Amino acid sequence: MPGGPVQTPRWQQAYGADYHYTGxxxxxxxxxxxxxxxxxxxRQSIDPRLNALLLNWYDGPGHYIGPHHDSTKDMVPDSPIVTLSFGETRVFRLTRGRGGEKELRDFEASNGVVFVLPFATNLAWKHAVPKSARYCGRRISVTLRAFTSGGVDEVVEEIAQNHSTTC
Known part of the structure; x- marks a missing residue:
């Protein structure tokens, strides 16, 4: 980040493929x-290319994620970003624009909610789980992305085998 590294205000762990963000x-x-x-x-319900997971653990009012676009480094072009929310209800916020012309959309991220963020939406809108003193419980989000590394070749091969056509 400009000015040097900052501490991440939540716990997180990637599974299946490395996740690159803010350097x-x-x-x-x-x-x-x-x-x-x-x-x-x-994979079966939304997109078979989704091969990697990132877990974010939020514990109380000090844990949040500020407005950002997900990094598209090594992502499969036009693949969605899918987030499953578990635990305490929080706000999932989308914003775009600058200054006084900023658009804002808030969604309830309650236990069991699934958000599907299209690739183009990630580029046009920032998303966040804002900080709030009213949060006192725990939340885990499981975010899935499709990366060109970390097993996507096996998924593409499996799709090809299951959907082969005869000429």
Missing amino acids: RTNTALPVPPVLEPLREWV
Whole structure:
């Protein structure tokens, strides 16, 4: 970040593919068995290219994520970003524009809600889970993305095998 590194106001861990953001890399661990059913559900229901997960743990009022666009480094072009929300209800905020002409949209990120952020929306709108003193509980978000590394080749091969046509 300009001016040097800042502490991340939440806990996080990447699984399946490294996640690059603000000059940092969150080194991925293998996807644990407890998360595999979520990844498979998202692949079958939303987009089969989604191969990597990033977990953010929020614990109380001091944990949040400021307005940002997700990094598209190594992302599959035009793939969506999917976030599943668990635990305490928080605000999921979209903003765009600058200064007095800023547009703002707030959505309730309650337990079990799934957000699908199209690739183009991520480029046009910033998203955030704002800081608020009223938050006292825990929240976990599981965000899935499609990366060109971390197993996407196996997914593409599987799709090709399952959807082959005869000429």
